[in-house]
Amino acid sequence: MAYHEQYFSHADGSYVPASIAQTTKEIPLSTALLDGVTKVIKLLVLIVPVLLRDFVQLLLPAQKKSIKGQVALVTGGGNGLGRALCLRLAQEGCAVAVADIDLPSAQNTAKEVRNRYGVNAEGFRVDVADHQSVAELRKRIESALGPVDILVNNAGLLAMLSLSEGSVQDVQRIINVNLLSHFWTIREFKDGMVERRRGHIVAISSILGILPNGRSICYNTTKFGVRGLMASLNDELYSDGLAEHIHTTCVYPAGIKTRKDFVDFVKDLKLTIPWHSPEYVAEATVTGMLTNKTDLIASSTIVKFLCYCYPLFPKSFVRLATDVMVGKCPPLTRRSSLK
Template structure:
């Protein structure tokens, strides 16, 4: 039997080889990005698919619903806000002549999602595109959440994804097709100041989606595609929009409209992109920062936020 020492020697030899060919891998990955940009992957058709979008009564979710409806997709508009869900669904039917229905559901409740799956299948058909978008972005007092608020943010932004994936994945496997999309955030790549819970929830979403890919491979179900989305600040949520304009982060890059973000997300879905960075350049920046020691990255992030900005956040 091979000794532990031999296993370690073999491990270090592999590490040295990887290190030696690393520049070639970087060059190849750069070329593949340029190649993808110049020769776009062919679009798949989503005409006639049923997309379920959580939190699509308002904001980014609603814009994604509009972009998918333009492509002939039927839409289950799911939101905790019944009125908003109904209104969005009516607007979609009137404008795009597709099938749509509003469903009042709190995505943090597992039993509600089981019922939702049954209702959507009866009324619109089986879900082939699942978009986990519903999110809690802020607390009543920005940096002083109650324990309940902390729990609610983790449940809404992360735990709900486990529930919907568990419930809707089975049918996709049966049908031999499907697409699962998760809206993470720039805060799922790098920490945002004074946003412990939000950052943790969005890093969690990234981890879940990567693990899901390995799960699909293990189950021989790679015909089910995944897309994880990392948007910079958006104009969709009024409270966040007001706050970021006060702290001046939008001087680095302007907030992005929901419509622009939704177009990039739907483009990512129809081209089976595993990751969508909005704006695209943040993906490259994040990968470059990944090569640096963590304490350098944190020092760089801390330099980006002034003491004055932190004061504004502390008092929000």
């Protein structure tokens, strides 16, 4: 039985604990030392050209790749950031598959894309949380526009629930739409990219995928999850020798003025968060993608600084800095969110 098949069968009593001898073999000290020193020397030799290349790349202006004529799929493309991304990708000459659970909005975006940029665009209905719906979407896009070269996982629910808010179904839905959906779309579209040795997978996370927030635990968890998924996917592509052909970009926006209800909700909390237009975030995303950036914070320099420094500062400092600069989240009983 393969390892991953055994993994699912613990309940039937087939669990076999590892023996100590299996994990700790006695290695003589001299052998261990020699092995360690050899590895350090090998690393020092190999790291020199890598550091030199990275240093030269830092000095040179980033080269933008062309995506003209490629097919881009944007989930949640009917409204908000997704709509702005569809238009920005069309401006680069892409054909655009606008996929959304809200079909009329997806069709409106597709029409706007065609009218403004004269490229091919179609609206499709999909529930990204449903694997079958995503599988059918691939077939429909391939027959209408051709295979997908650029996958933008943007669809998400801006549900700001603490751990104690919302129903069991709300929690499941947020995780399914914001995180699990990325597995379904990547599994469905990556194989074609591998076959054609060409592709780019983009995910919209959030600065709440870097900075914790106890008042939106479920959302934060999904956005941290997206960040982990994208970093791991990037590593898998590297391990498979595909890093030069298929690229990944994970985007961390701050506030985006998309839905009125969401902006009003945050305003009621009296928090000072940096707001940007969907066009600003779409511009940062596509520019980052064209230069094959793996991670990008789509916000101001101060937000970038806070995100980069967050893991370096002691918790007490970060808490104080957040309270002073962003404001203190009101108690749950005073929030206007779901209960």
